[in-house]
Amino acid sequence: MMPEFCDSCLLLALPDDVFTIVCRFLSPRDICTLSLCCRSLYALVASEKVWLTQCDMVGPVPHRDLLEWRKGVSSYRALCRFLVSVKPLIGIWVHQNPELGNVVYVMPGFVSVVGCRILPQELGPLGIEEGPILWAPVFEIIGDLDGSTTFFLHGRDKGNDYVYPGSVKSVERNCNVLLLEVDPRQQKSKLFPNKSFAYNPDKELARKVSRSHSGLPGSERMIIQCEAQVPFSRLAFSDRRKLIEVVTTQVGQKVSDLENSLLFPRLRNDEENFQKDLALLFERRSVLLKIYNLGQGFNWKEAPEVPCDPMQLQLSEVRKFLDQSSGSLNEDDNQMQSNTKRTLGGYFRASIRQILGKPPSINGSHTHSKHGCSRSERKHAPLHDFLRSGDTIGLTLHATVVRLSSYRAWPNMHDSRFALYKLPMRGPRADEEYAGLWGGTFGWPPGKPTEEKPGKALFFLLVSYEESEGQRNLIATKILEGTHYVLHPNGSAMFIVNIDEPLYDPFPWDVDAISFPLIVKHAFAGEGIANGYGFRYPGSKPGSLFVIENGLLVFVWKDSRTVLTMQRLNLQELLKKGERVPALPPISNFSYLTKSYSNVFTGFSTASACLPSPSLSM
Known part of the structure; x- marks a missing residue:
């Protein structure tokens, strides 16, 4: 008679390699749930092989790179935790301004992900594949030993490069908006022995209880203190900007040559240099984590046990900076009230006090509308309500899901949010073989410079598919333009073609740049954007899209014979061969x-002077 086995016994009876293969059909969450069943299964799923398999399944790091990343964390389980948390960030993020293009590509670094901005630029004589792409660092998220995340914003101030440490608030799986925010927190430990950062619990508690609530019973005051935290997004734009300015001013850390070196390894075509890059990245990551945990200038070797948090500011310090920047805000309330009645300066000071949440009178009375609160109070939350949610504040990165409308694959963006918006990238497949990111220039042969124009403006286009009025259209949306002054805004459709109706017109040229004969695989009729600065309803002229056998897409405007030539791009490889330039503040x-409407990066000495692309003279 066969003995009866429970399900866990059957799993425990499997060889380790077989169990690892079975785990490929489970998610990391399933593996964690399985470990809660019994001690034997907990020990079984703690295997490094199991979690290495999970890291492979999660991606987006190749297997051989995972073996190198393992040296920077405590286990493959910790590495999997980090990969799961940052995977939704991988991809292309954009913003409407400047109109030439604001493209930030988030890619793997070394136990990290790095956000790199591709600058509007010209394409040199070496072409897209060989010519160095100019880029600047925006932010990076580094994994700690246990797989937790640490956030660093990059920037430049007074001619020096800085990093601004913060935290990752949350990363939702289907996030489409990346927000830079300030988050109030409860203090967990003492900061550096600096009297300006001294913490007085009694004083802070007294500050939290607003004067307007001083007449309430003690129980009601405690309820008010425990109210839900005011979201950063509910603050007025001026308050949000001021808070971010104050925090970045105080937490910024000037970086040395080591911390300002590589952010990701170069290509593996030279294994010796690749290993040197990994060693340098490992050392750089260790230094940044010490800055994050202990602060720059602190002797962590002599006192490594001191638990401090240099990325946070206490609210007393925040109010100090806000008061200094807002004028005389520490006057007596009675004097403030009398000044309000007599002088214009008092009126402005009263307005600033209202922004900071300080009542203009002793009893804290406010002017209310018919419904009990002013129109501005209903629209925006007071700053003091936000600040009293915690003892300290710090910089945060928040990746969330927001309902956004879009027009031809381009999201409609808020003009008052410190945000980046993710483009819905869809790779090529059987019925959408041309979908994805393409780059190119105007002119034929492609990328060939002339004496008059040694460089050509580089364009990035997102190719997507859309069904409209019973036909399937291919749309090429401009997301980057390397001209000196913008010709068409971000989100403009450079051309639209009906992919279901083939065209049999001949291609205007017989040979390519090196005089090889051309073979046209497919051709489609459509319309290309015309001259004129338009967005939603720009003018258009008839044209044709040709698919060349060597992988090029070529759109030709029928009347002017203007040519836009494109090739598929691999941004990760281009950035690894690219050239880094300084960041903005x-x-x-x-x-x-x-x-x-112009190139805000042209002031950098490493960037070449950008010339306008050929006009679409139609």
Whole structure:
């Protein structure tokens, strides 16, 4: 008679290699749930082989790179924890401003992910594959020994490069918006022995109880203190900007040559140099983690046991900086009230006090509307309500899901959020073989410079598919333009073709750049964007899209014979061969909110002078 086995016994009876193969059909969450069943299964799923398999399944790091990343964490389980948390960030993020293009590509580094901005630029004589792509660092998220995440914003101030440490608030699986925020927190440990950062619990408690609530019973005051935290997004734009400015000013750490070196390894075509890059990245990561945990300038070798958090500011310090920047805000309330009645300056000080949550009168009375609160109070939360949610504040990165409308694959963005927006990238498949990111220039042969124009403006286009009125269209949306002054805004459709109706017109040229004969695989009729600065309803002229056998897409405007030639891009490889340039100041470096129609990066000495691309003279 066959003995009866429970399900766990059957799993325990499997050889380790077979159990590892079975685990390929389980998610990391399933593995963790399985470990809770019994001690034997807990020990079984703790195997390094099991979690290495999970790391392979999660991606987006190749297997041989996972073996190198393992040296920076305590286990493959910790590495899997990090990969799961940052995988939704991998991809292309954009912002509407500047109109030439604001493209940030998030890619793997070394036990990290790095956000790199591709600058609007010209394409040199070596072409896209060989010419160095100019890029600047925006942020990076580094994995600690246990797989937890640490956030660093990059920026430049007074001619020096800085990093601004913070935390990762949360990363939702299907996130489409990346927000730079300030988050109030409860203090867990003492900071550096600096009297300006001294913490007085009684004083803080007294501050939390607003004067407007001083007449309430003690139980009601405690309920008010325990109210839900005010979201950062509910603050007025001026308050949000000021808080981010104050925090970045105080937590910024000037980086040395080591911390400012490689952010990711170069290509593996030279194994010796690749291993040198990994050794340098390992050392750099260790230094950044010590800065994150202990702060720059602190002697961690002599006192490594001191638990401090240099990325946070206490609220007393925040109010100090806000008061200094807002003028005389520490005057007596009675004097403030009398000044309000007599002088224009008092009026402005009263407005600033209202922003900071300080009542203009002794009893804390406010002017209310018919429904009990002013219009501005209903729209935005007071700053003091946000600040009283914790003892300290710090910089945070928040990846969340927001309902966004879009037009031809381009999201409609908020103009007052410090945010980046993720593009819905879909790779090629059987019925959408041209979907994805393409790059190219105007002119034929492709990428061939002339004496008059040694470089050509580089364009990035997102090719997507859309069904409209019973036909399937291929749409090429511009996301980057390397001209001196913008020709078409971000999100413009450079051309639209009906992919279901083939075209039999001949290609205007017979040979390519090196005089090889051309073979046209397919051709489609459509319309290309015309001259003129338009967005939702730009003018268009008839044209044709040709698919060349060597992998090129070529759109030709029918009347002017203007040519836009494109090839598929691998941004990760291009950035590893690219050239790094200095970043913008921290806030603008993350999200450039100022409307601009020119190249805001042309001031860098490493960037070549950008010339306009050929006009679409139609």
